[in-house]
Amino acid sequence: MALTAASSTQLSCGRDIDQVWDRLDLGPVGHELTCPYCRAARADLQELAQVTRQLRDDDANNPDLQPGPAVLDRILDIARSEVRRGRRLPLDRPDVHGTSANTISEQAVTAVVRRAGDRNAQVQIRRCAITTVPPAPTPERPTSEARDPDPAAVAVVLRVSVAHDLAIADATDRLREAVITAITQEVGVHVSGVDISVEDIHDA
């Protein structure tokens, strides 16, 4: 296949070889029907795909390459840890498509909240749920105004137990303040609210 000197992936006709690769399993259409460079690249890539398939099938059927119990255990360990991490929460205000390239795991934010709660020995956080808060609409900015994205916002819902000799309202106020401070300082997102339900009382 003929590649240009300007880019290692650009064909002489100007198309990128990745474009040919993306459509390899489909039949050639339009430009690819007549372009000699694209046709040559397609033929070469089909040969590569065929050889790759052959190697993959050989490996799959080779008894020496079958995973042992230790490898399977490791796969399950990693899968479990990924499940425990929970959802990925946006760190920046989501874009117009509702996505953010920068995220933090729900487990990491929950750990920050629990550490904040653990600093007060007389309040025990039992359940902690983090939800993302949809961004409020903001006025249009001029496109020339480049600035960092705004932080995302989260809401926290806690179910706690408090020591029997505590004033519940004071204890929850302090806990709310501690959670907001911890998330702001350690994660860097806004906290739109911390709802606390006292569901139990325990001995101090």
Add this chain to the structure above:
Amino acid sequence: MLDAVASAVLAIPGVVRLQPTLSTSGPGLLIHRNPSDGIRFLTRAGTAEVDVSIATTTAACEARGVVHHVRATVADVLIAHGHRPGTIAVSVLAVEPVRTASNLFRQQQPPRQQHRPADGKPGKSGRPLTLSRKAYHLG
């Protein structure tokens, strides 16, 4: 290339380690660890797309600030190696506390009896302490 990105990311204040995942490490993770586990690098249509998974500490700044630093650093490394930066996605999978004396002291204490039921079931060792059946919503 991956090693250069890994070294640059690990040198950023606040980054504790790269955090391997199945999607950012691939099957190699199951056999042996590589220094670049936690980074996925893909070139598509002339641009480089990078996913980075990290653990951070709060010693330097908040996780969001560290993430922005990581994105800028990865973009610089890509450009230095002749790539055009595309999407650079950074995920924080763990935020570790600062190692202060009080934190270490707290970690060395025996765990408090939490009476934290799992999925609503009573704990094995916890005596029944439910004094209030009703939850008072104060939020």
